[in-house]
Ligand code: SF4
């Protein structure tokens with residue numbers, strides 16, 4: 549009797565985050581069953597004891613704030629074929645990396661008694677600690693885009709990253725442009741496509757969680773925002789939610 553072919557092994561790891569990306573994966577519904585047909589989950593550090601088996605593909609969500617998290621990443625890097633950052637916190641630091649200069653004051657305001665005791669470091673993207681083979685941004689990740697990328701990785705191919713603006717996906721959905729026709733400060737013109745225009749499709753301007761595509765013209769969009777009557781502070785706040793660095 550021939551031995552059944554072993555499935556590729558998948559590990560899911562949550563660092564400092566809301567665990568929203570792992571939650572999206574556990575909520576894949578029918579697609580989760582399809583995924584579990586294709587892979588063996590050997591690690592899910594927020595929900596099951598480690599099996600001791602090394603994954604071929606590691607999906608890592610969250611920013612790095614603890615020495616233990618950096619150690620976990622270095623160990624994974626030595627073992628896995630693909631180390632994939634999932635979710636905006638893992639890809640860029642995300643919302644948890646806001647306000648690098650205001651952080652101490654925020655901690656004091658929110659935790660007046662214990663704020664000084666926090667020892668966590670400033671949130672860093674995974675790529676600050678180890679090389680990353682691929683990044684799947686999103687706050688949280690978009691399920692269809694995740695499945696698309698995993699399909700490629702399971703075939704041993706690193707997928708191409710969409711290098712065009714979210715507006716293209718938005719137009720393909722037939723949405724009315726919120727920037728042009730409703731005067732809402734949408735970041736779609738400078739944001740990388742991939743989410744399927746999740747927010748504009750329900751009437752909310754994009755906040756830019758997928759990050760900028762190459763050559764995105766932030767200056768031109770800033771000028772459009774000025775012409776719409778937004779002040780410099782409001783414009784900065786629009787870009788700062790996911791893009792503030794330093
Ligand atoms: S609503 Fe936003 S994403 Fe859609 S076309 Fe307009 S600017 Fe682009």
Ligand code: SF4
Nearest residue numbers: 743747754755756757
């Ligand atoms: S519409 Fe913008 S903010 Fe919303 S998920 Fe897509 S890229 Fe992220």
